[in-house]
Amino acid sequence: MICKLKGITYGASLMLKVKLTLWDTDASGNKIGVRDIKEQEIYVCEFPLMSESGSFIINGVERVIVNQLHRSPGVIFKNLTQQKENNYYAQIIPEKGSWVEFETDNKNLLHIRIDRKKKFPATVILKALGFNDLDILNRIYKLIDIHVKDGNFYAKPDKNLQGFKVKEDIMVESEVIVQKQKKLTSKVISRLIDLNINEIAIDENELLDKYIAEKIDNNGSVIEGLSLIDSKILQELKLMGNFNFKLLYSEYDDYMIINTLKADHEVLQKRRIGLKEDLHKH
Numbered sequence: 001m002i003c004k005l006k007g008i009t010y011g012a013s014l015m016l017k018v019k020l021t022l023w024d025t026d027a028s029g030n031k032i033g034v035r036d037i038k039e040q041e042i043y044v045c046e047f048p049l050m051s052e053s054g055s056f057i058i059n060g061v062e063r064v065i066v067n068q069l070h071r072s073p074g075v076i077f078k079n080l081t082q083q084k085e086n087n088y089y090a091q092i093i094p095e096k097g098s099w100v101e102f103e104t105d106n107k108n109l110l111h112i113r114i115d116r117k118k119k120f121p122a123t124v125i126l127k128a129l130g131f132n133d134l135d136i137l138n139r140i141y142k143l144i145d146i147h148v149k150d151g152n153f154y155a156k157p158d159k160n161l162q163g164f165k166v167k168e169d170i171m172v173e174s175e176v177i178v179q180k181q182k183k184l185t186s187k188v189i190s191r192l193i194d195l196n197i198n199e200i201a202i203d204e205n206e207l208l209d210k211y212i213a214e215k216i217d218n219n220g221s222v223i224e225g226l227s228l229i230d231s232k233i234l235q236e237l238k239l240m241g242n243f244n245f246k247l248l249y250s251e252y253d254d255y256m257i258i259n260t261l262k263a264d265h266e267v268l269q270k271r272r273i274g275l276k277e278d279l280h281k282h
Contacts, residue, residue: 008059120262157192167201213246
């Protein structure tokens with residue numbers, strides 16, 4: 001209380017007790033005896049003392065020491081749909097190193113920030129780790145190899161075809177395994193695989209609202225990768241001759257990563273155009 005009233009620091013002098021010993025030496029510099037010993041306390045500094053309440057009084061002001069808060073390493077998920085429509089957030093906090101944050105937006109894109117810097121498409125970081133577009137798509141979506149022949153679409157029996165309608169009856173000898181326009185089930189697909197059926201005709205309407213995984217360049221026509229198949233593109237596919245392509249779709253009707261890859265390609269294209277313009281200037 002006195003220190004508060006007088007505006008002084010509650011503390012004590014830090015004194016250091018030192019001892020100086022003087023030795024007698026011979027002609028060779030070897031110690032032969034003690035000549036004198038001096039001891040003295042030396043003032044070092046004023047050292048604050050803690051009060052009974054756990055605080056320090058510095059120049060009459062009571063202060064406390066608070067340790068800096070440290071976020072525990074781990075992964076944090078947040079649902080931001082109450083603040084922003086359809087937005088989600090995830091944060092990776094390492095014990096040492098950069099913080100990584102993922103967030104979605106209303107355009108159904110997934111962004112990433114490193115150390116709270118400018119955000120960019122999350123697929124960029126996946127590519128930096130060695131994944132290409134097809135690697136990323138294959139880990140998130142269902143991919144089907146489609147063979148186009150004479151305007152018809154064929155596929156090898158695969159579990160990813162579950163729910164697809166067949167264009168025509170699938171028969172083995174005289175037995176009808178799957179009737180025309182019926183959907184494939186997992187049980188039927190397993191049986192077709194056991195019967196060594198090489199390919200089955202898929203109803204062309206099953207391709208609508210699904211995506212082309214990679215760029216198609218055949219018979220003078222080009223369809224860019226990640227294109228959504230509508231009635232127009234479906235007709236183009238039928239007229240492009242005989243070729244193969246990869247069809248992809250989401251089991252949960254979520255195409256966020258496809259949208260993010262498209263945004264990634266647009267950013268890369270803009271950078272390439274900007275680089276070419278800079279080169280022409282120089």
